Amino acid sequence: MSGPSNVLLWFKHSTHNIKQLNQILAQTITAGLIRTIPTWNCIIRAYAKSPAPIQAILMYNHFMQCSSLLPDNHTFPALLKACGRLLSLPKGKEIHGYVVKVGLDSDVYIQNSLIHMYGVTIQIHDSRRLFDGMSQRDIVTWNSILAAYVANPSWQGEALVLYREMVFEGVEADEITMVILLSACTHLGALGYGRMVHVCMLKKGFVCVLNLDNALLGFYAKSEDMDAVFRLFGKMGPRDVVSYTIVINGYVELGLVDVAREIFDRIPSKDIVLWNSMISGYVKVKRPQEALELFHKMEMEMIKPDEMTVVSVLSACSNLSNLQFGRWVHQIMHRIDIRMDVFVGTALVDMYAKCGSLEDAVRTFYKMKYKDVFTWTAVIVGLANSGHGKEALSFFSQMQTEGIEPTEVTFVAVLTACSHSGLVDEGCYWFDRMVGVYKIRPKIEHLGCIIDLLSRAGLLCQAEGLIRTIPDEDRMISYKTLLSACIKYADIGIGEKVAKKLIELDPQSHGVYVLLSNFYSLAGQWEDVMEMRRIMKELDLNKEAGISFVEV
Template sequence: MGRIIKFCAISRNGDLYYALKVFDKMPHPDAFIYNTIFRGYVQFQLAKECMYFYLQMLERSVTPNKFSFPPVIRACTFDNAIEEGKQLHAQILKFGYHSDGFSQNNLIHMYVSFKSLEEARKVFEKMPHPDVVSWTTLISGYSQSGYIDDARKVFDLMPEKNPATWNAMIAAYVQSNHFHEAFLLFNEMRSSQIKLDKFVAASMLSACTGLGALKQGEWIHDNIKKSGIEIDTKLATTIIDMYCKCGSLEKAFETFNSLKTKGVSSWNCMIGGFAMHGKGAAAIDLFKKMENDSVPPDYITFVNLLSACAHSGLVKEGQHYFQYMVKVHGITPGMEHYGCLVDLLGRAGLLNEAMKLIKDMPMNPDVGVMGALLGACKIHGNIELGEKIGKLVIELEPNNSGRYVLLANIYAAASKWEEVANIRKLMNDRGVKKAPGFSLIEMGGVVNEFIAGGRAHPDSKDIYEKVKQMLSSIKSIGYMPEPESLLHEISEEDGENPLFYHSEKLAIAFGLLKAKPGEVLRITKNLRVCKDCHEASKLISKFFDREIIVRDRSRFHHFRGGVCSCNDYW
């Protein structure tokens, strides 16, 4: 008895090697002893050893009990051992543990990890009394494989739901970019008197980030504080990210500064926030403070820092920190770092330097790096290089409509209309569709969505009248439509210029109709802002004396008094 107690204590304390030496001296180890070893192997993620030990147990005619199977199932999961997992499932049935909830839940999790959802569903349906873990695991399995509707059907069938289940379904919607559905379900959860916890809060903050719903995000942040939910590093980073991506850099920095302890992810998030808002100098200052506070920067820190330099045109600083991360912090540059530096050099017009950097890279450049160079060719009107890089990028990413549009715009800027037509034909032949542009604007806690040229909004008649008035007003101070932007978002229409009905123009018009005087208009757009809308937004901000903040696919634009925070450098 004393040896068994000593053996268990050794196993719990993590000395697996010594525990095995003790095991070898035991003449007749029972299932209890084997189970302890199984758990030890799983603790150290020694999956194959765990499965082998289970076979040894059977060979020695030691009958497993219900505690034997869960750790061995987890070992199969760790090792992606599909056949062994199926055999173990058969063993569970053979030994009569088909109704043991713990083993069955582990089997569901195992099949979910194997992407064998049909098998997971069969195990679930044969359980006499599935518990919350069973339901939640199946919901997560469907959502992780992209079957959101099936996940929701399982969720709706649940007799009782706890916060973990609500979060599983809300998280499923958020991860699949179904943000509106996440909000509807969150409201349903609140109606069911389920208290907010940090997991649901994190998921909903991510939904707010996706929709640019600042007011909703502020409400959730306030409720986190009122509910006494612990704001750990992960939740703090999610809050900072929400404020950054909803256009409230001040709130993000206020939250960051209020943290008693700041993990590296919080520093990275705030530096990244400054980067996307075009605050390169602020990002560098914060990085220096990070070092002064003895927080070691990591790979992501320098991606964000170099991105900040790229968005602000800080060429010397970007080149310095590219070398600095290697010499001072020993971080080997990755594809993302090279992409940022190529972007920085290209935007600054240093195309030859950008090309040289690409040639000197220790790895083959990916489509992101080449795409950054292509964007630079468009900015600086380098038709010859742009054509060469554009054709390469299209073949690297043949289903990305943005690559075709960028090359077509390069041709359009040079009045090469035959080549523009060829690009359109190539897209049609390959069945590549341009992603429809849409913009979101939050008013009174409600997120309104506008699609380019769409009239689904209940106030569309008033909105279109406001667009006409808005554009007529800015024409009086110099607005001229940009012909090259015709290739963005929607095809040409008979009659009026489709540029007038790009989604952000509709959102701005709605904002001017509904917002209080002086209220900032915050808009989220799924595509890069086109040149025409960028110019129009500057003039609208001047004529109507209104601050407009637009978040596009890659960064923020703060329009105020006829100028943009990006200094037309985006």
């Protein structure tokens, strides 16, 4: 190191490499070059932009305790940026207090930084109070308060109102203003306003600006106007991975995954974000086999997967019950040291459970350091669907002991466990607790589980009564369940009533007539059996063969 100017240059170009930053800091201290305010400010600014902004705060604390130098107006904007990135409101307020104490609170750069810090920490009233109290405002001030409103979901509409005030005051918008406004329009679904912003951009000559073009792409994609996305994408100058990701995700959201794949295949250099978008797209549109094939291609091209990749791929394995592929993914995770966060762990538990490997599901569950309600629900669902009702309820009790509040999906799993294992008392108890204690309104899935539970237990009158509380359009499956129970328990009286209801609900269903034929056979009503078969023949309704497979 030859002098302070080189120090400033090195810090400026090393903000994304924390190891390199630490090495430069150590050399700076060793060389005795850390004795000026500009050097301190450069160090704090570099750490504030780095992956470890907490280091900027720690450097400031050390600076205040160990140096005779005092921070100046260039110190605090970087510090407040670090507070914003860390969402550290207490430290931000502490710095604000110090700024007021030393008389720097009228500095426009510090005021802008305070507005931004309060905005990202969801203190919109403090941001607006500072904004309204400023005697001088520049475009950064307006952009800071607009961004503060957009960062707060309840206040995003105010950003559009405030922009109108900005125009009335004669303040000239810049590219950042346009990006902020398009973000607000995207969140609000304000298609008309967003198009007006686009027209404004063209009038101001804001063309071939990558960040702005990407914001426009995101706005039109979110508005499902893919024709506009296609036109804009075609006219763009430079494109980056963000541009391609927005377009691919836009087509995927509309279910046009084949169009997305065509674009994906034309991209010469793809990063992990693009691979993840395409793989998750196949999973979203329920084409899991293609998701696995694309992941295999990704592996062949030596692209290292991340946590998001494996979550999508494990979901595809779950949908296909492909245990062998799921185990291979798990091995890859170990090989490249994928972090076992709650999302990855839950996806693994779900995959093993749905593929029938309950031992692996439970083992993975217990290895997880942190489990949320989705993790608990995944293991309960796996046990419930495999007929291990008592074990599922045991996990449910453990979950409540851990203080995890169950969701409506968790209760579907619990009631399924009771139904599949014939636990009538337990099922009715937890249904009552769900409604009375957890205040969860029963949905058709919950009622279906209870109806199935009562039907399997031979409590046919109670099951029939519960079906009457369900809307007509949702009764078909429940009536089929009840009629099967009537056949099992030879209850001709209730069965005849259910049979009539089924014909009323769906006179074209082959499954209904097959079930009715079986019921009338049990009842010895052979004329009705012949009638059912005649109707089936007339409608050419042939019973479809079932398909099942197990991965060995």
